[in-house]
Amino acid sequence: MKKAIVIYSSKRGSTQQYAEWIAEDLSKDCECTLTSYKDIKAYNLYEYDLIVYGGWIRGSGIVDFDNLSKQLEPELLSKMIIFGCGIANETPNNYMQVWSLNVGKIDPHNECKSILYILGGRYDxxxxxxxxxxxxxxxxxxxTSGKVDSATEEANQMLDRIENGCNLVSQDNLKSLLKDCRKVLDK
Ligand SMILES: Cc1cc2nc3c(=O)[nH]c(=O)nc-3n(C[C@H](O)[C@H](O)[C@H](O)COP(=O)(O)O)c2cc1C
Structure with missing residues (x-):
């Protein structure tokens, strides 16, 4: 039976919720381990056919991905699905910003073909x-300073979410990610 590991770094629970949903779904088809990033030392990542890493997004960085990436040889990165959980919409600009600050730093030409998703989070x-x-x-x-075009709908929406909070967490957001997980497992 194939083996998968789902690793998460979550401060207020939304990233953990996604990781739990992913692990629950993958468990139907493979042996799936779920762990918080802080316990990662207990696992040998080379034993897994699929590695899912999810971290909450902080200033466009996927939390703890920089630490994890120190041990990501191409062999590991090529079987990875990565997700960041945040409250900014997944616009091309936001996606590229998050990609380049995280995956792009260790694989600038995406030779390992790891896949990045941005999932809607929660903010209170x-x-x-x-x-x-x-x-x-x-x-x-x-x-609000004018450095960002505050007239844009995106900036206003982000401001509203920061001021009033939001909950964008939904199991429906995982459909494509789960399909990609199965593609990696079927390789
Ligand atoms: C200090 C701070 C910085 C944040 N920066 C971003 C960001 O750059 N982009 C984004 O989309 N969300 C950002 N967020 C929102 C969080 O990523 C969001 O609340 C996420 O769902 C938290 O995940 P957790 O519930 O697993 O801790 C930020 C939140 C905080 C508190």
């Missing part, structure tokens, strides 16, 4: 504290 301004809160304040300032 009441629950964000400390440094994260300060960072969101800066983000709001940039969105």
């Amino acid at each position: 301004p009441e629950k964000v504290t400390g440094f994260d809160k300060a960072l969101m304040k800066v983000c709001k300032k940039v969105l």
